[in-house]
Amino acid sequence: MARNPVTWLGSPTFPKAAHKALADTQLRQNLRKATGTIRARRAAAVIEMNDWEQLRVAGEQIKDDVLARLDTLLVQLEESVTARGGVVHWARDAAEANQIVLDLCREENANEVVKVKSMATAEIGLNEALEAGGVHAIETDLAELIVQLGDDRPSHILVPAIHRNRSEIREIFQRRMGVEVSDEPADLAEAARVYLRQKFLTTKVAVSGANFAVADTGSIVVLESEGNGRMCLTLPETLITVMGIEKLVPTWQDLEVFLQLLPRSSTAERMNPYTSVWTGVTPGDGPQKFHLVLIDNGRTATLEDSIGRQALRCIRCSACLNVCPVYERTGGQSYGSVYPGPIGAILTPQLVGDMHDPQAASLPYASSLCGACFEVCPVRIDIPSVLTHLRAEVVEAKGRTAESIAMAAAAWMFREASRYEKAQKAGALARFLARDGRITSLPWPGSKWTSSRDVPAPSAESFRSWWRKNRG
Amino acid sequence: MASAREEILARIRNAKVPAAPQVVRGYNRKGPGGVEMFAERVADYRAIVHTVSGVPEALAPLKGKRIVAPQGVPQEWLIDGVTWLHEPLSIEDLDRADGVLTGCAVAIADTGTIVLDGGEAQGRRALTLLPDYHLCVVRADQIAASVPEALERLESTRPLTFISGPSATSDIELNRVEGVHGPRTLEVLIVT
Ligand code: SF4
Numbered sequence: 001m002a003r004n005p006v007t008w009l010g011s012p013t014f015p016k017a018a019h020k021a022l023a024d025t026q027l028r029q030n031l032r033k034a035t036g037t038i039r040a041r042r043a044a045a046v047i048e049m050n051d052w053e054q055l056r057v058a059g060e061q062i063k064d065d066v067l068a069r070l071d072t073l074l075v076q077l078e079e080s081v082t083a084r085g086g087v088v089h090w091a092r093d094a095a096e097a098n099q100i101v102l103d104l105c106r107e108e109n110a111n112e113v114v115k116v117k118s119m120a121t122a123e124i125g126l127n128e129a130l131e132a133g134g135v136h137a138i139e140t141d142l143a144e145l146i147v148q149l150g151d152d153r154p155s156h157i158l159v160p161a162i163h164r165n166r167s168e169i170r171e172i173f174q175r176r177m178g179v180e181v182s183d184e185p186a187d188l189a190e191a192a193r194v195y196l197r198q199k200f201l202t203t204k205v206a207v208s209g210a211n212f213a214v215a216d217t218g219s220i221v222v223l224e225s226e227g228n229g230r231m232c233l234t235l236p237e238t239l240i241t242v243m244g245i246e247k248l249v250p251t252w253q254d255l256e257v258f259l260q261l262l263p264r265s266s267t268a269e270r271m272n273p274y275t276s277v278w279t280g281v282t283p284g285d286g287p288q289k290f291h292l293v294l295i296d297n298g299r300t301a302t303l304e305d306s307i308g309r310q311a312l313r314c315i316r317c318s319a320c321l322n323v324c325p326v327y328e329r330t331g332g333q334s335y336g337s338v339y340p341g342p343i344g345a346i347l348t349p350q351l352v353g354d355m356h357d358p359q360a361a362s363l364p365y366a367s368s369l370c371g372a373c374f375e376v377c378p379v380r381i382d383i384p385s386v387l388t389h390l391r392a393e394v395v396e397a398k399g400r401t402a403e404s405i406a407m408a409a410a411a412w413m414f415r416e417a418s419r420y421e422k423a424q425k426a427g428a429l430a431r432f433l434a435r436d437g438r439i440t441s442l443p444w445p446g447s448k449w450t451s452s453r454d455v456p457a458p459s460a461e462s463f464r465s466w467w468r469k470n471r472g
Numbered sequence: 473m474a475s476a477r478e479e480i481l482a483r484i485r486n487a488k489v490p491a492a493p494q495v496v497r498g499y500n501r502k503g504p505g506g507v508e509m510f511a512e513r514v515a516d517y518r519a520i521v522h523t524v525s526g527v528p529e530a531l532a533p534l535k536g537k538r539i540v541a542p543q544g545v546p547q548e549w550l551i552d553g554v555t556w557l558h559e560p561l562s563i564e565d566l567d568r569a570d571g572v573l574t575g576c577a578v579a580i581a582d583t584g585t586i587v588l589d590g591g592e593a594q595g596r597r598a599l600t601l602l603p604d605y606h607l608c609v610v611r612a613d614q615i616a617a618s619v620p621e622a623l624e625r626l627e628s629t630r631p632l633t634f635i636s637g638p639s640a641t642s643d644i645e646l647n648r649v650e651g652v653h654g655p656r657t658l659e660v661l662i663v664t
Contacts, residue, residue: 034646054498064492071484084629090477142652143643159643166644185644189652196653201563217628227601227639227654234597235563245480252628256620257499259634263583267642270513271583274654275634276597282631285596296476300483309489 004298005094005125006351008153011336013362018330027331030165035322041268042319042376049264058257060380063313066248067303073215073248074294080218084280086290097295098129101207101240104291105135108238110205114196116222116229117141118209119157119316120242120295122338123351126207137207138199140228142192149176155332155340158266158318163331189226196228206232206287210243211315212258213292216251219279220292223262223272233276239287245294246312258315261378265317298351307389311347313379320373320383326366335363342373346386355397364390505581505617507662510610513584517637518650519658527609530661531573540572540603542595549573549609559595566598571605572655577632579615580622584637586610586660587622589630597631606655608635612664 003009011017021027046052066073078088091097105113113130115121115137127137127148139148146161147154150172154160161169170183173191181191208229212221220241222229233239249255263272281290303309321327321341332340336359337348345366352360364387373383474482507523515521524530528548535553543559550556557569575593576586586608588594593609600606616622626632639654650656 030645038642038646051499054496054500058495058497058499061492061495065495068489068492070489071481074481074484090475090480092476092479096476140653141643142641146643159646161643162646169644185641185647185649186651188644189641189649193652200653201567214628219628225639226641226643226652228652230597230601230633231653234601245484252623253620254495256501256623257497259619259623260499267648269636269648270516271580271585271634271636273517273635273637273640275632277628277632277634279629279631282590285590285631286598294480296480296483300480300487303484303487303489309487 002093002095004352005128006123006298006339006348007337007357007359011359013359014330014334014336014366015362017334017336018326018366021330021334024331026165027163028329030163031328031331033165034159034162035328038268038322042265042322045264045268045270048270049260055257055261056378056380059261059315059378060313062249062254062257063246063315063379064310065250066246067309067312069250070245070248070303073250074245076215077213077218077248080216081280081290081292082218084218086218086280086292089291089293091293091295091297093297094124094295095129097124097242097293097297098126100293101126101242102130102133102135104238104240105130105205106133108205108289110135110203110238112136112138112199112203113205113207113240114138114140114199114203114232114236115144116206116208116224116232117144117160118207118242119338120209120244121207122154123244124242124295124297126242138196138203140196140200140232141224142189142226142228145192145196146172149173153333154338156318156321157316157339157341157343163333196231200228200231200235204236205238205240206236207240207242208232210241210247211262212255213243213248214250214252214255215248217279219252219277221255221275221277223275225267225273227274230274230276233278234286236287238289238291240291240293242293242295245296245299262315262317265315265319265376265378298353301353302347302350305350308346308350308386310381311343311350311386313381314343314347315379316343317378319376319378320381323372323376324367325370325372326368330366335366337363342367342383343381346381346383346390349390355394361394361398364394501618501620503582503617503621505615505621507581507612507615507664510579510581510584510615511660511662513581514586514637514660515584517584517640517658519584519637519660521660521662523662523664525664527661527663531607534571534573534607537570538568539607540566540569540595540599542572542574542593542599544592544594545573545575546593561599563598563602566602569603571607572600572603573607573609574600575609575611576614578622578625579610580617580619581615582618585622586635587626588633588635589626591630597633600633600635601654604655605657605659606635607659607661609661609663612662615662
């Protein structure tokens with residue numbers, strides 16, 4: 001079987017990548033600023049709701065119902081989309097999905113497509129596959145554009161260029177757009193507007209993802225902010241939407257829960273600026289050809305795991321990233337996947353589906369199990385429990401390797417402040433956190449866990465002390 | 473070889489996910505609502521909001537401009553002194569227009585949102601997307617209190633656009649900046 005492009009080829013294991021990221025103070029500063037801002041704003045947007053917990057419970061239950069009836073609901077979605085003039089395609093894996101989209105582009109004689117930001121297409125490596133087939137994909141979301149023009153990789157679900165500050169963005173825009181622009185966010189946004197305008201007005205094919213698909217009506221829902229989504233969903237003649245099979249809600253009414261949970265959790269707004277809903281094809285309004293590509297790519301395998309399957313409830317809000325002390329410190333690229341942070345740590349290894357893959361198997365250790373992610377998750381995914389469960393699977397697959405023992409010990413120690421502080425007082429910290437990324441010996445209490453030597457260190461600076469220093 | 477569709481469906485069945493309990497909808501389906509809350513929350517997005525008793529008088533600032541008027545806009549809104557642009561309009565026509573004047577299908581007080589459904593006085597989606605200025609007339613009786621109430625009033629199979637403030641982005645250091653690809657100015661007239 002072909003490797004799943006959800007992880008980037010050649011990525012080092014999490015501890016190695018994190019170790020490198022920790023040396024990048026600019027990155028850490030950018031992330032601290034951005035996640036700090038959004039954390040405070042999300043909290044304010046949530047406090048305003050006196051029924052937030054009830055909404056979370058309903059969100060969890062609706063998604064669990066979707067997973068329980070996924071086959072029936074997918075068939076229902078297919079029927080309703082087809083009845084309204086859309087064409088539904090099914091893809092077992094990334095390669096199959098990419099081929100379907102490429103063939104559709106060729107059918108339309110398109111050598112260029114405009115794209116709305118979509119995690120599903122990033123997961124399957126669609127842009128690269130299209131490029132190899134002679135079709136250029138233009139990312140139109142501001143952050144995706146920054147990543148694309150910077151020949152960079154994404155580091156956040158919602159804001160893939162979160163690791164870039166305004167002056168870095170300015171530099172990328174000046175270099176790639178050939179324009180003079182200041183580092184004022186408003187000017188940078190204007191530069192993107194001008195750069196993309198003609199593309200929107202002339203490109204014949206658009207590719208999007210979907211936040212939700214309503215099984216009983218066939219309606220597809222995309223939430224966005226900039227209007228690039230509306231441009232792509234409205235102006236081209238052909239629209240190709242790629243979505244994971246779990247993105248369903250059973251009924252139109254169910255959306256009332258998610259249209260409240262998602263904006264407040266992701267951008268901390270009461271509502272995001274634009275939400276588009278379309279059902280198949282509407283004569284005289286918008287694309288007259290609509291294709292929906294449903295992708296599995298590891299999801300059905302994830303569904304088989306009774307504990308791990310809750311990761312499929314995820315609505316990609318990114319709240320768990322923004323509160324995660326590990327993410328804030330290591331940045332998203334350390335996770336070696338389009339899904340970073342706590343959700344990435346549980347979803348990516350399951351989609352890869354191979355605990356013998358050292359990089360994927362290292363991801364469940366990318367956490368101190370502090371539980372902040374579970375607290376903010378709008379669909380109540382118990383990320384710490386899934387992490388623990390997956391760690392056990394790693395051990396089962398590979399046996400108790402020195403690496404897994406060390407990572408587990410470190411994670412255990414970071415979990416409780418008291419444990420950590422005792423270890424610190426014991427004065428063994430310096431040895432534990434050796435500069436070259438190797439552990440020479442674990443301090444108490446980690447020392448109880450292993451006598452093995454020279455295993456990779458999970459990090460260079462303790463999460464805890466960093467956390468206190470920077471967040472207090 | 474089984475088709476992708478058959479194979480995926482078979483794998484799902486094979487996973488034998490147990491049935492989920494009945495969804496408990498313990499959240500608020502209604503809310504206080506009202507014109508005031510709606511006006512306040514639209515303004516929070518840095519949209520311009522006026523509460524007026526009559527539409528034509530409020531349209532005077534449009535004079536001298538080229539404004540798109542979708543089908544079904546009431547005759548009395550089409551005041552003199554404005555160059556009204558009617559369908560059929562090309563993408564270039566829309567791109568060159570100074571603005572667009574519409575009604576709406578539903579509005580939401582709780583979130584300060586207006587919803588267009590392509591019906592009377594709204595037109596197809598491109599009309600409210602390409603002009604840089606959108607003036608939207610909301611009647612007080614169109615304002616639903618909450619998101620659940622609004623969805624109940626909407627026809628899901630029509631092309632819907634939920635609009636909450638002008639086009640914006642949070643992509644630079646997670647700070648909201650108004651004005652990217654959609655209309656950079658949103659003005660809302662609430663008619664009481
Ligand atoms: S796991 Fe939960 S908090 Fe994290 S992105 Fe998904 S829905 Fe949001």
